[in-house]
Amino acid sequence: MGIFSKFLSKIKVTELLHKPDLDELADELIAADIGADLAHAIIEQVQKMKSATPEESLHTVLLSHLSKKERTISTASGVTAVMVVGVNGTGKTTSVAKLAHNFQNRGTVVLAAADTFRAAAVEQLQTWGQRIGVEVISGKENSDPASVAFDAISKTQQLSAAFLLIDTAGRLHNKSDLMNELEKIKRVIEKVTPVSEVLLVIDATTGQNGLQQAKIFAEAVQVTGIVLTKLDGSARGGIALAIEDSLDIPIKFVGTGESIEDLAPFNPDEYVKGLIS
Numbered sequence: 001m002g003i004f005s006k007f008l009s010k011i012k013v014t015e016l017l018h019k020p021d022l023d024e025l026a027d028e029l030i031a032a033d034i035g036a037d038l039a040h041a042i043i044e045q046v047q048k049m050k051s052a053t054p055e056e057s058l059h060t061v062l063l064s065h066l067s068k069k070e071r072t073i074s075t076a077s078g079v080t081a082v083m084v085v086g087v088n089g090t091g092k093t094t095s096v097a098k099l100a101h102n103f104q105n106r107g108t109v110v111l112a113a114a115d116t117f118r119a120a121a122v123e124q125l126q127t128w129g130q131r132i133g134v135e136v137i138s139g140k141e142n143s144d145p146a147s148v149a150f151d152a153i154s155k156t157q158q159l160s161a162a163f164l165l166i167d168t169a170g171r172l173h174n175k176s177d178l179m180n181e182l183e184k185i186k187r188v189i190e191k192v193t194p195v196s197e198v199l200l201v202i203d204a205t206t207g208q209n210g211l212q213q214a215k216i217f218a219e220a221v222q223v224t225g226i227v228l229t230k231l232d233g234s235a236r237g238g239i240a241l242a243i244e245d246s247l248d249i250p251i252k253f254v255g256t257g258e259s260i261e262d263l264a265p266f267n268p269d270e271y272v273k274g275l276i277s
């Protein structure tokens, strides 16, 4: 059930939006993690749209705040290299495994365990790799992530693999450290092939806090797309709208659970319909 359904069923009786309705709509938008400023901008726009029904107006206005950028993964003719970045716990490693599974029917996939700061992170990726039958390149604990990236791109060439997915560390305590590390990994890959995508993983259940983290990452690296995880655990999916409105980075995939199949392309129209109906 959409987050605005209670509200919409009530206003349908009059088909007109009055001040108390608009206040209630603003509250619902904010409760859905859309953020106060954007919620008020949406209200103003809905008010100006007199011709349509409130439901149609809301649909049009919400859709207009989503990114117009391409949502499919851009692929390269040789190796498609994809870096996956984001704060610890958001779902990077799981998303790397899900993406690998998703790409497997299009060619050989190699995974790089470049989060070398946590032994558990490497083991976790290896376990996924075994389960889905994908090679995982790793280094020793605390080894240089860029050296893992180097080994991984070498392996990718050796196997003539079509995809290289790189899992990275998510420490946020020092922005310039983070930037240096991610840039170094990128440089190592780009000696061989361009990095096609840098996907930022955001946990939908962290709401506006997740948006703040996203801003820090977007300043540190050139993010080309977002994977919004744990939408299954969040009744407040409005965060997708807040992210796209403020960063104009397209959400390319959504995570809808903990198993390998729980990844879906993000469809703006369906998303908005889901919020409303």
Ligand SMILES: Nc1nc2c(ncn2[C@@H]2O[C@H](COP(=O)(O)OP(=O)(O)O)[C@@H](O)[C@H]2O)c(=O)[nH]1
Residues within 6 Å of the ligand: 086, 087, 088, 089, 090, 091, 092, 093, 094, 095, 124, 170, 201, 229, 230, 231, 232, 233, 254, 255, 256, 257, 258, 262
């Ligand atoms: N419910 C749900 N859980 C998820 C999703 N994606 C990841 N997780 C869980 O979130 C936790 C952290 O994921 P992990 O991939 O280790 O995050 P990382 O630290 O960013 O690599 C794990 O328990 C995952 O199973 C999702 O889409 N939905």
Ligand SMILES: [Mg+2]
Residues within 6 Å of the ligand: 092, 093, 094, 115, 121, 167
């Ligand atoms: Mg991880």
